[in-house]
Amino acid sequence: MRLIVLFVCVGVALSRPQISDPNHIPIIRYDRNGPGVDPSYSFSYETGNGITHEEQGQPIEPESFVVQGSYSYTAPDGSVITVNYIADDNGFRPQTSKSLG
Secondary structure, X not given: OHHHHHHHHHHHHHHOOOOOOOOXXXXXXXXXXXXXXXXXXXXXXEEXXXXXXXXXXXXXXXXXXXXXXXXXXXXXXXXXXXXXXXXXXXXXXXXXXXXOO
C-alpha cells in the first residue's frame, strides 16, 4: 500500500505544469574558436530575441592586438540596429547606419 501511495505522489508531482522564467532568453547559436597556442580567436552567437554578435581578434605586432566585429539588435521602434566595430591601437571605432543618439 505504501508503495502505491508513493507512486501516486510521484506521479502527481511530475504531472504538475512546469513554471518557466518569462525573462529567460535562450541562446540559439554559439560558436567559438581559440585562443590556443596562437592568441587569435573568434566567436559568434545568436539569442532567441534576435541579438547577434560576431567578433574576431588577432595580434598585429608583438604588443598590439586588433579586434573587429559586429552586433545587431531590435530597437524599441522595431528597426534592426547593426553596429560594426574595430578596436586597435587607435581605440574603439563603431560604425552604424542609423543614428543612436
